[in-house]
Every structure is written in C-alpha cells, then in structure tokens.
Amino acid sequence: MSLLAGDQKPVIAVLTVDDEWTQFRGNRANFRDIVRTGRELNYPVYIVTTKDLKLSANKIQGYGYSPEDKQWKKQWFPLPQVIYNRIPLREDEQRPSVRRKIDECIRHGSVQLFNPYFFNKWTLFDWLKQNRTTKALVPATKRMRSFKSLLPMLEQYGSLYLKPESGKAGKGIMLLQFDEAEKRPYRLTIQGLRQKNVVYKTGKPLLLWKRIKAETGRVPYIMQEGIELASYKGRHFDIRMLVQKTERGIWTVTGVGARLAGHRRITTHVPQGGSVEEPEKLLIPAFGKEMTASLLNRLKSSGLLIAKQIEKGSGHTLGEMSMDLGIDLDGKIWFFEANAKPMKFDEPHIRKKSLERIFQFSHYLYQQGKV
Ligand SMILES: Nc1ncnc2c1ncn2[C@@H]1O[C@H](COP(=O)(O)OP(=O)(O)O)[C@@H](O)[C@H]1O
Ligand SMILES: [Mg+2]
Incomplete structure (x- = not known):
C-alpha cells in the first residue's frame, strides 16, 4: 500500500x-x-x-x-x-x-x-458582457420582448438571429433579414425539420411580428446581431471547442472541431444537414495558411477566457463546457453559445482525451475538498 x-x-x-x-x-x-x-x-x-x-x-x-x-x-x-x-x-x-x-x-x-x-443563452451573454475582453467577442444580444425593440435592432444590424433562450440543436432558430431593395423587404427564414427551410416575406411589420409570434409562442427568445460567417465552397462554417479543466484545475482546450452548414442552411448542426470537418480544411482556403495558425491560437485563447468568465458568472464549480464560436469574413471571432453538458466529440483523439480529463479533474476536485 x-x-x-x-x-x-x-x-x-x-x-x-x-x-x-x-x-x-x-x-x-x-x-x-x-x-x-x-x-x-x-x-x-x-x-x-x-x-x-x-x-x-x-x-x-x-x-x-x-x-x-x-x-x-x-x-x-x-x-x-x-x-x-x-x-x-x-x-x-x-x-x-x-x-x-x-x-x-x-x-x-x-x-x-x-x-x-445547464446554461441559459441569455445569462451567458450577460456574464460575458461583464468583462471587457469577453464582451468584445459577443454579438449584440437582447431579449426579444416586444416588436418595438425588434425593428430598431434589425435596422441597426441588417440581419438578426432569433433563438430560444433554452434551445439546442438548432431547434426554433430563425433568421430575420431586411432588404430595402425588395418589394417585401422583411424576410424571415425559419429552420424547419430535416432539410426544409420556410421563408416568409412581407412588407408589413405587424404581419412579420404575427408570424414570429406564431413560431415562438410563449417560449422566451433572444435576438442577436447576425454575423456573416466565413464559408467553404459557399457553405458557412463555425467552430466547436471543448474546454475542460486539467488534473491541476486549470482550464485547457481539449479539442477544436469545425462544423460545415448544409447547403442554404442557417445553422451548422449535423441533424440540419451540417457535417463535421477538420478546422484547417475549412480555414486555410478562407484565410490562408499563416492566418489560420494565428486564428487557431486566437480561438483557443478566446475559448479559455470565455470559460473562465462563464465560471465566474455562474458562481459554481465547472469542469468542462463546449462552445460554438463563429469567425466572420474579417477573421474576427464571435461567441454563440456554451453548453454545460457537452455532446460527444466524434473526433477519436478528442474523445479519448475528453474522457480522461473528466477523471483527472475529478481527482483534483477531490484533493481540493479534503481538508
Ligand atoms: N448571431 C449569429 N450570427 C450568425 N450565425 C449564427 C448566429 N447565431 C447562431 N448562428 C448559427 O446557428 C448555430 C446555432 O446557434 P446556437 O446559438 O449554437 O443554437 P443551438 O443552441 O440551437 O445550437 C451556430 O452554431 C451558428 O452556426
Ligand atoms: Mg449550438
């Protein structure tokens, strides 16, 4: 012994x-x-x-x-x-x-x-806005309470993502765009099940609001500045990152993966026609080799800052989270959401490491707890 x-x-x-x-x-x-x-x-x-x-x-x-x-x-x-x-x-x-x-x-x-x-989408943004560095990573986000607040925000950003506060896997997500050149300038894309999008166009704000309410019902929603994501062969992509604590209780990035949206889809979820890819495969054609290396580093350091700030905001002990990050056409990083119950990463090397870290961090916690 x-x-x-x-x-x-x-x-x-x-x-x-x-x-x-x-x-x-x-x-x-x-x-x-x-x-x-x-x-x-x-x-x-x-x-x-x-x-x-x-x-x-x-x-x-x-x-x-x-x-x-x-x-x-x-x-x-x-x-x-x-x-x-x-x-x-x-x-x-x-x-x-x-x-x-x-x-x-x-x-x-x-x-x-x-x-x-679980995290709530709205509180996450609230926490991240409390720190100067993480604040710069979050798209403008508000609770969607009334029609009155929706239109000025749409005017300011040109496009908005409407998302349920407690959503997952792209369920209930809508994209609202305004194009004044169109006869019916309001365009609402509703992500339907499987491969179907429904597009609703109108020139009348009240009809637009009625349509949105018909989709949301009583479910609380946030409205968020639409980010023009980088794309690969005409399809948008974003980044999934798994951040976990180590055997020394320090936040670290276990893995970075990329998700490529299905053709004409407004999100990148696999059940919505998206696919899992190596980040470099999508980043290099969009940004070149050199910038891709620095982008990956920036993604990781941003992920760590975000994890720390979320943990601080939550006031609880966290050992892991996954997050969705976007990269716009200029290479700027954007935070979309973090999940306190990360889904399995399909990439085998990430998967193995992620399972081991759960135990290594548990061991750390145990030692901290012993007085
Ligand atoms: N503000 C936004 N701008 C551009 N794309 C977005 C925005 N918000 C979400 N998306 C796209 O939709 C996906 C799903 O959004 P997310 O907030 O992660 O919802 P869910 O909880 O359903 O996964 C993101 O991974 C991204 O591809
Ligand atoms: Mg997501």
Whole structure:
C-alpha cells in the first residue's frame, strides 16, 4: 500500500435522473465510455439517479456496467466523493425535487459536484458582457420582448438571429433579414425539420411580428446581431471547442472541431444537414495558411477566457463546457453559445482525451475538498 495520500482515488458518480422505462436517462454510449475509462484509470465510477442519491446514507444504489453481458446492473456502491452532473434534459433538471438534490450536493461538506446546471443563452451573454475582453467577442444580444425593440435592432444590424433562450440543436432558430431593395423587404427564414427551410416575406411589420409570434409562442427568445460567417465552397462554417479543466484545475482546450452548414442552411448542426470537418480544411482556403495558425491560437485563447468568465458568472464549480464560436469574413471571432453538458466529440483523439480529463479533474476536485 502506498503511503502517498495523492494515490488514493475518489469514488465518482455520474448523476442523471431515473426513467420509468429505461431505468435512467442519458446517452448510454457516453455513460459506457465514461465507466470504461474510469475502469482503465482505476477510478471507481457508477451512474446514480437523483432519486437514489441519498447523501446521508453510507451506501448507494447505482448502476454499474458489466462488459461481459453488456448490461447495466443495479448494485450497491460507496458514497461518491465527486459527482459529475450529466442530467440530459433541462426540463428534468428544473424539477423541484431534482433541484433540491443538486443544491444539497452543492452544500454538502465532503461531496464535490461539478457542472451543476445547464446554461441559459441569455445569462451567458450577460456574464460575458461583464468583462471587457469577453464582451468584445459577443454579438449584440437582447431579449426579444416586444416588436418595438425588434425593428430598431434589425435596422441597426441588417440581419438578426432569433433563438430560444433554452434551445439546442438548432431547434426554433430563425433568421430575420431586411432588404430595402425588395418589394417585401422583411424576410424571415425559419429552420424547419430535416432539410426544409420556410421563408416568409412581407412588407408589413405587424404581419412579420404575427408570424414570429406564431413560431415562438410563449417560449422566451433572444435576438442577436447576425454575423456573416466565413464559408467553404459557399457553405458557412463555425467552430466547436471543448474546454475542460486539467488534473491541476486549470482550464485547457481539449479539442477544436469545425462544423460545415448544409447547403442554404442557417445553422451548422449535423441533424440540419451540417457535417463535421477538420478546422484547417475549412480555414486555410478562407484565410490562408499563416492566418489560420494565428486564428487557431486566437480561438483557443478566446475559448479559455470565455470559460473562465462563464465560471465566474455562474458562481459554481465547472469542469468542462463546449462552445460554438463563429469567425466572420474579417477573421474576427464571435461567441454563440456554451453548453454545460457537452455532446460527444466524434473526433477519436478528442474523445479519448475528453474522457480522461473528466477523471483527472475529478481527482483534483477531490484533493481540493479534503481538508
Ligand atoms: N448571431 C449569429 N450570427 C450568425 N450565425 C449564427 C448566429 N447565431 C447562431 N448562428 C448559427 O446557428 C448555430 C446555432 O446557434 P446556437 O446559438 O449554437 O443554437 P443551438 O443552441 O440551437 O445550437 C451556430 O452554431 C451558428 O452556426
Ligand atoms: Mg449550438
């Protein structure tokens, strides 16, 4: 047995919610990869639901993965020292019983929880505006409350992205453009499911607002300056970055990927016809070799600044986030959103590193928590 305290590994629980039909919610393949990585690195790790997580007990019912019979099995586990929140849906995380459990973890003396909550699009912009450097990276953004505030903003920027505050995967996103040369100058592009866009044109502001309201209903939206993104073969692209903390608790960039929009699509999401690409493949034709190298460096340093500012704004311990960054025609970097529950990166080298970092950072947290 080693006498070095640093050798002792924390017990890690991946937090989710229970499900009537499938035992627990969340991406199984992701959970399997996490458990497998934990095993490889010698960390005890299991999946736990908010319902089963009883912090006053000395053992807990969780799910372990048995690779032999390819099944999740409910078993008893020791109380975790570190909890990694992977509750997959905002609606679940917002349920009072779930919130209470998360709050209990945050307040608990000997349990460390990281990434306690989803981010909201609006609050992210609010946090980033509070720092001079990150403020320069965010497009002008306002809450879309009334028709009165929409038109002056459209006039100022020429095009606006309208996005749900709690959206994901491009759902509900619209692009509003004004072209005075047109007979019907207001043009609203509504991203439909799969390959279909719906375009609505009108010359009457009130009809425009009526159409927008018909799409948004009661869902809160933000309106945002439209950025003219750099493109590759006539298709726009943007950058996905995974930022995580290391074994020393320092923010670092785990991976950078690019997403190329589908033909005539207003977002770059893969389910919307977008594709995953190597950043250099898209950046070099647009900006040249030399500028691409410096752009990639600027992207990374911007990503780190953004992560730090978001963590500060949130007031909670964060261990990772993914972000969407755009690059305009002049090579200026723009922040679009950050996600506290990053999706899997398909690029294999990024994927492996990202799984390992979850454990390395958990170890760091555990050591910080021990007094
Ligand atoms: N202000 C904007 N200007 C230009 N393109 C944008 C803007 N906002 C979003 N987009 C495009 O739409 C995509 C999705 O926007 P995002 O805010 O990430 O929404 P979601 O939560 O649905 O992923 C971005 O990755 C980008 O390609
Ligand atoms: Mg996004």
